Amino acid sequence: MSFDERAFFSEKPETRPAKYPCPRCKRTNEYTIRWMRRTKKDRAPQGAEDRVKFDKLRDHLLRLDDEVTCKTCGKKFEIPSLHSMMFLDQIDGLPKDVDADESEATEAPGKPIDAATRAALPARFTRPTKGWRG
Numbered sequence: 362m363s364f365d366e367r368a369f370f371s372e373k374p375e376t377r378p379a380k381y382p383c384p385r386c387k388r389t390n391e392y393t394i395r396w397m398r399r400t401k402k403d404r405a406p407q408g409a410e411d412r413v414k415f416d417k418l419r420d421h422l423l424r425l426d427d428e429v430t431c432k433t434c435g436k437k438f439e440i441p442s443l444h445s446m447m448f449l450d451q452i453d454g455l456p457k458d459v460d461a462d463e464s465e466a467t468e469a470p471g472k473p474i475d476a477a478t479r480a481a482l483p484a485r486f487t488r489p490t491k492g493w494r495g
Contacts, residue, residue: 390433399420422446
C-alpha cells in the first residue's frame, strides 16, 4: 500500500538562514537553506482508508538542500546536520533562541578577561607567544 503524502499535506517552499562551518577553511558563514513546509490538510482526502494514520500526521519541514558552497573558499560541502526533517511544533521558539544565542556570542569576544580568571589559568596559557619559531 503506497502512501501519497501530497494528498494529505499542503506544500509551500521557504528559505531559512543557517550558520555552518566549512570543513576545508574552517570559517563559519551564514547560508540560506531551502525547505519545503508541509502543513496537514483540514480533512482526509476522498477515499482515504486509514483515518487513524491521518490523525497522527504532524506539520513538518523537509530540507531540500544537501550541499552548500563555501562563501570564502568556494568548495562545496555537505550540510553537517542530522535534521533533514523537523516537526514545526519542535521549532516554534527557534527565532527567539537564535537571537539570544547570537547576542551572547557577540558579547563574549569583546569582554576582557579579569585578573582572577587569568591567574587561574596555567602559566603556559598566560605567557606571551614568541611566534611560530618558539
